[in-house]
Amino acid sequence: MLSSLRWLALEVKYLDPAGEFYERHLDLPLAEQREAELVFDAGGTDLVLRRPSGVPRGGLHVHYAFATPPDRYDDWWERLSRRFDLTEHRFGSARSLYFYDLEGNCVEIGQRGEGDRDIAGIFEVVLEVEDLDRAEAFYTTLGLDVTNRGAERRRVRLTTGAFDLELWEPHLGLADARGGVHADVGIEAEDPTAAAERVGGQACDVEPLAEGVRVRDPDGHYVTLVP
DSSP, rough: OOOEEEEEEOOOSSSHHHHHHHHHHHHEEEEETTTTTTEETTTTTTEEEESSSSSSSBBSSSEEEEEEOOOHHHHHHHHHHHHSSEEEEEEEEEEEEEOOTTOOOOOEEEEEOSOOOOOOEEEEEEEEOOHHHHHHHHHHHTOEEEEEEEESSSSEEEEEESEEEEEEEEEEEOGGGGOBBBBEEEEEESSSHHHHHTTTTTTSSSESSSEEEEEEEEEEEEEEEEO
C-alpha cells in the first residue's frame, strides 16, 4: 500500500536564487541545507532544490501543485498577482492558480487541504512519459489507482489516496505546463520491498537503500519507496 508523498526534487542551476524564490514568494521554511541541496518544508512534504551534481537529478520543468486551505486561496491570489501573471482554472467548486518559478517549473496552488499552514503539502505531481499505456501499467502495478483519463489529451491521473500523480505524453497542459522529466520523488509505502518487487520486471533499475528501495521507471523517473 502506498500513501503520502515524502519529497519532490527539482533541479536548479543556482541554489541561492532558487531558494530565495521559494522563501520570499511562498514562505517555505528552510528545513535543511545539504551539499548541493536545499530542503524546504512544504506543509509536511519536502521540496528539494538540487544542483545537477549526481544521480538522481531533480526534475526539469515539472508541473506540481501545492495545497492550500480553501479560505487562504484569495490571499495567495492577491499576494502573487502583484508579482506574477497568474492563470486560474476551476475544478468543480475548487480553484487553482498557476505561475512559474525561476527554472520553468509550473507551480500550482489549489484549494485543497486543511489546517493552520498556508501551504498544506504537495497534492499533485505531473510526469512526462513516452508511452502512456506502459507508464500506466507500471504505476498501477506499483500500487496507484486510476481516477480519470484525458479525453482530448493523452494523460492519465492516478492516486495513492494521499496525493495524485498525472502521466502525460508530451504536450502543453493548462497554463502551458509540461510534465517533468527525470523527476525524483519519494513515496511512503507500507512495505517498500514488496512494492518494488511487484514492478521489478518493468523497472529500469531497482536499488535497495539503507532506508527503502529506489526504483527507476521505464521513462527514467526515480521513485524511492520509504517506510
